[in-house]
Amino acid sequence: MHEYGLVEAVVGHALEACRGQRDFQAVCVRIQVGEFAFASRESLATAFQILSRGTPLEGARLDIQEVPxxxxxxxxxxxxxxxxxxxxxxxxxxxxxxxxxxxxxxxxxGAGVTLTEVQLQDRRGSRNPSSEGGGR
Known part of the structure; x- marks a missing residue:
């Protein structure tokens, strides 16, 4: 399951984007997945759920945009x-x-997976401007 490796890189970039945002929790992680990445949406979501456990990304929604x-x-x-x-x-x-x-x-x-946005929410309920991500 190569999706695990792809998501591992995404989680690393997303955690980097969250660094220094102690009062905020990630609510949505947006990625672009290329058609030639041959990645299953279900496998990506499962890998994200596993790899985000115990991090500020835990519980965040993974929003996947497909790129032709x-x-x-x-x-x-x-x-x-x-x-x-x-x-x-x-x-x-x-x-x-x-x-x-x-x-x-x-x-x-359409060759890879790119982190496009990490949407953060103040732990008290208000939203913070999104953090832009890196790519892989």
Whole structure:
């Protein structure tokens, strides 16, 4: 389950964003998950629940935004989405190949998981401006 490793990095970045916010609790952690990350929403949510235990993130909602994948061939100029690469792109291959010429493709979007926001709430109930996150 590679989702655990992806979420481990997200939790690390989110905790960094919360550092110094002692009077605040995280209520929502927003991430973008690329189509080419081949990550299950359910596995991401489970990993987040496990990895956030005992931290300021415990109990926060994990909000997942999916990012469509796209790729480009530097050899022939092909540009397309994951759907353009064919039905066999449902599991992570070692290398994406151009459907036009067979050359390796450059993934241009949707390859990873990025922390976009950590929404904090004052422990007394009022909200704090969100903390922006880092990426992976």
């Amino acid at each position: 994948g796209s790729a480009r061939c530097e050899s022939c100029g092909f540009e397309g989405s994951a759907a353009d690469l064919g039905p066999e792109v449902s599991d992570p291959p070692a290398l994406f190949l151009c459907p036009g010429c067979g050359s390796p493709l450059l993934i241009t979007a």
